[in-house]
Amino acid sequence: MDDLERSSAIRVTDLIVGFGRQVVLNELCLEVRRGEILGLVGASGGGKSVLMRTIIGLIPRRSGTIEVMGIPLGRADERATQDVATRWGILFQQGALFSSLTVKQNVQFPLRENLQMSPGLMDEIAIAKLEMVGLRAEDGDKFPAELSGGMTKRAALARALALDPAIVFLDEPTSGLDPISAGDFDALIKTLQQTLGLTVFMVTHDLASLNTVCDRVAALADGKIVAIGPMSDLLRSEHPWVKAYFHGKRSQMLQPKVS
Numbered sequence: 001m002d003d004l005e006r007s008s009a010i011r012v013t014d015l016i017v018g019f020g021r022q023v024v025l026n027e028l029c030l031e032v033r034r035g036e037i038l039g040l041v042g043a044s045g046g047g048k049s050v051l052m053r054t055i056i057g058l059i060p061r062r063s064g065t066i067e068v069m070g071i072p073l074g075r076a077d078e079r080a081t082q083d084v085a086t087r088w089g090i091l092f093q094q095g096a097l098f099s100s101l102t103v104k105q106n107v108q109f110p111l112r113e114n115l116q117m118s119p120g121l122m123d124e125i126a127i128a129k130l131e132m133v134g135l136r137a138e139d140g141d142k143f144p145a146e147l148s149g150g151m152t153k154r155a156a157l158a159r160a161l162a163l164d165p166a167i168v169f170l171d172e173p174t175s176g177l178d179p180i181s182a183g184d185f186d187a188l189i190k191t192l193q194q195t196l197g198l199t200v201f202m203v204t205h206d207l208a209s210l211n212t213v214c215d216r217v218a219a220l221a222d223g224k225i226v227a228i229g230p231m232s233d234l235l236r237s238e239h240p241w242v243k244a245y246f247h248g249k250r251s252q253m254l255q256p257k258v259s
C-alpha cells in the first residue's frame with residue numbers, strides 16, 4: 001500500500017452511472033482524503049445525490065471502481081463490503097428519520113441492525129450520541145413530527161454517528177436552516193471532525209459552509225469533477241460552470257456593498 005492509498009478514505013475511478021438513456025456520471029474520478037471535510041457542489045439535478053448513493057451502494061454503477069478505506073466495493077467478498085458499510089454513517093437529503101419511531105429508536109436503529117447488545121447499553125449509546133450533537137436525553141422520547149428542522153438534522157446526524165463511523169456522508173445538511181442554526185451545525189461538524197477524526201463528504205449549496213468548514217471543495221459538472229481543491233482554488237477556476245457558480249449574480253449578492 002503506498003502513502004496515497006493510506007491517506008484516501010474514498011477513491012472513485014472512471015465511474016459511469018446512468019438511468020436508461022440518461023448518463024448522470026460520466027467517467028467521474030474523485031479522491032476523498034482521510035480526515036478531511038470535502039464539500040461537493042454542482043447544479044441541481046447534476047448528480048450529487050446519485051454520486052453519494054452510488055458510493056454507498058444504493059445505486060448500481062455501469063462501470064468504474066469505488067474504494068472505501070482501501071477496500072474495493074462490490075469486488076471484494078461480500079463480508080468485506082458489509083464490514084466497510086458499518087464504517088460510514090449517512091444523513092440523507094430528505095431527512096429520512098423513521099416517523100413511527102422515537103428519536104432514540106431512530107438512533108438505535110443501526111445498532112439493532114448491525115450489533116447484538118443489551119437494551120441498557122443501547123440506551124446509553126443513544127443518549128451519548130444525542131448529547132454529542134447538542135440534543136437532550138429527553139428529546140430522545142420525541143417523535144420526528146415533534147422536532148424543529150434543526151433538531152431533525154441533529155437527530156439524523158446522531159443516527160449517522162451511531163456506529164462510530166470513520167466517514168459520514170451528509171447530503172445538504174444545512175438546507176432549510178436559518179443562518180445561525182446552519183452555522184451551529186457547521187461548527188458541530190468541524191468539532192466532530194477534529195475530535196473523532198471523521199472524514200466528511202458533504203453535499204452543500206451553502207457558501208458559508210464551503211468557506212468555513214470544508215478543507216476542500218469539489219465541483220461536479222457534466223458528470224465529472226471539473227475542479228477540486230481549497231475554496232481559494234475554486235474561486236480562481238476558469239471552468240465556466242464553476243466561475244458562474246462562485247462569481248454569478250447570486251454569490252455577488254453575498255459580498256458586502258461598499259458605498
Ligand SMILES: Nc1ncnc2c1ncn2[C@@H]1O[C@H](COP(=O)(O)OP(=O)(O)OP(=O)(O)O)[C@@H](O)[C@H]1O
Nearest residue numbers: 019022024042043044045046047048049050051093
Ligand atoms: N433512482 C433514479 N432513477 C432515475 N433517475 C434518477 C434516479 N435518481 C436520480 N435520478 C436522476 O439523476 C439526475 C441527478 O439527480 P441527483 O438527485 O443526483 O441530483 P442532485 O445533484 O443531487 O440535485 P439537487 O441539488 O437538486 O439535490 C436527475 O436527472 C435525476 O432525475
Ligand SMILES: [Mg+2]
Nearest residue numbers: 048049093171
Ligand atoms: Mg441531491
